[in-house]
Amino acid sequence: MSADDTSRVLVSGGGIGGLAAALALARAGRPATVFEQTETFKEIGAGIQLGPNAFHTFDALGITDKVNRLASFPDDIVAMDALSGERLVQLPVARLFPQRFGRPYGLIHRADLHAILLEACRESGRVTLHAATKVQDHEETPDGVVVRTHQGQTYSGAALIGADGLWSTLRAGIVGDGKPRVSGHIAYRAVLRADEVPDSNRLNAMVVWMGPKYHLVHYPLRGNELFNLVAVFHSDRYEDGWDTYGDPEELHLRFQGAHPLVLGMLEKIESWRMWVLCDREPVANWSKGRVTLLGDAAHPMLQYLAQGACMAMEDAVCLAGKVQAHRGDMAAAFLDYQQARYLRTARTQLTARLYGHAYHAAGATRDLRNAFLGARTAEQTMESMAWMYDPKEIPR
Numbered sequence: 001m002s003a004d005d006t007s008r009v010l011v012s013g014g015g016i017g018g019l020a021a022a023l024a025l026a027r028a029g030r031p032a033t034v035f036e037q038t039e040t041f042k043e044i045g046a047g048i049q050l051g052p053n054a055f056h057t058f059d060a061l062g063i064t065d066k067v068n069r070l071a072s073f074p075d076d077i078v079a080m081d082a083l084s085g086e087r088l089v090q091l092p093v094a095r096l097f098p099q100r101f102g103r104p105y106g107l108i109h110r111a112d113l114h115a116i117l118l119e120a121c122r123e124s125g126r127v128t129l130h131a132a133t134k135v136q137d138h139e140e141t142p143d144g145v146v147v148r149t150h151q152g153q154t155y156s157g158a159a160l161i162g163a164d165g166l167w168s169t170l171r172a173g174i175v176g177d178g179k180p181r182v183s184g185h186i187a188y189r190a191v192l193r194a195d196e197v198p199d200s201n202r203l204n205a206m207v208v209w210m211g212p213k214y215h216l217v218h219y220p221l222r223g224n225e226l227f228n229l230v231a232v233f234h235s236d237r238y239e240d241g242w243d244t245y246g247d248p249e250e251l252h253l254r255f256q257g258a259h260p261l262v263l264g265m266l267e268k269i270e271s272w273r274m275w276v277l278c279d280r281e282p283v284a285n286w287s288k289g290r291v292t293l294l295g296d297a298a299h300p301m302l303q304y305l306a307q308g309a310c311m312a313m314e315d316a317v318c319l320a321g322k323v324q325a326h327r328g329d330m331a332a333a334f335l336d337y338q339q340a341r342y343l344r345t346a347r348t349q350l351t352a353r354l355y356g357h358a359y360h361a362a363g364a365t366r367d368l369r370n371a372f373l374g375a376r377t378a379e380q381t382m383e384s385m386a387w388m389y390d391p392k393e394i395p396r
Helices: 016-027 052-061 063-068 093-101 109-123 169-174 249-252 260-267 308-325 330-359 363-375 378-383
Strands: 007-010 032-035 047-050 076-081 087-091 108-109 125-130 133-139 144-149 154-157 159-163 181-193 205-211 214-221 226-234 273-279 291-293
Touching: 007 016, 007 093, 007 154, 016 032, 016 052, 016 109, 016 125, 016 308, 032 154, 032 363, 047 214, 052 063, 052 093, 052 308, 063 108, 063 109, 063 159, 076 093, 076 363, 087 378, 093 378, 108 109, 108 159, 108 214, 108 226, 109 125, 133 169, 144 159, 159 169, 169 291, 181 330, 205 260, 205 330, 214 260, 226 249, 249 260, 273 330, 291 330
Parallel strands: 007 032, 007 159, 032 125, 076 205, 159 291
Antiparallel strands: 047 108, 076 087, 133 144, 144 154, 181 226, 181 273, 205 214, 214 226
16 A cells, blocks of 8 residues: 555545545545546436535535535425415525524535535545446455455555445445335426426425325526426336436326416426435444445435435535544544434434325325414424524534
């Protein structure tokens, strides 16, 4: 090993979580190498919701100003009944959140956030980036970790972080829990130009329409130039692919009977990308020696709390802090990191499932949901989110 290798951390996966981990380590003075299996460092998908907890991580990563220039900041979060058109919740996040949680609530294109992290890694001078490089396997040595790529190359480092997503290959050797849990929910995602959005839905708000076994989310991106749409419904259809073309006929069949404002949005989209929504059971241990997991590799969650990317970035900041605190004892740092994180991420995983049931309620359950949400004040709704957003709740 070279002198550099004795401190360098290897990161498998160049998505938002992997880049955030490399950047957090670099800011703590530790070099990192990131391996990304795709031909270039890029993100698929469209919009990401940024809770106040995400903005606290941006502060720690030194990218807040860049995020603020590209994010949209909605006035409200709005929840609607997708059958009746009844407004159940109007939470004025622009007015309430900065005062209560110290940071705003925002919306950003996933590719924009990824590009910000990528640029920051390059500017750090401590992050090496390898595209078209898949980590095939690894082994621990007396003084570090050696990884082998699918091309037969080997790289040495002090430790290895698996930020390789839902289908993590590194997870198998640590957790060994097989394939992800298929939720039975399908997400169709698309982006519209703002001028194509019907006037009634062209709001500076994150809007969710909740219906029986389906929901629709829409919100503005890139200074209200675009609108992100996500339509989710129950389906027994399953494909291993993460990013495949959806079937518009199936989509419209599942949303049959929805409010005209919902159907009007769906009719504007000619081409949809489809994702099968999966998660895993929470675990308390995702580290083994000098190897640990981060983000979806450690605690994949359904999207109902919009916290997947946020939790991955929280992981990154916490992990870098533990590495710094333990002064190079990677095994101890990784155990401390998972101990700090696992209860919070487990709560997010399980609460996201619960929210999915509430979003898709029918019959008496729908009536109960509507009555419960309609009876709460904006302040009560906000306080129900404090466990996610209050900076005092974020492990360091």
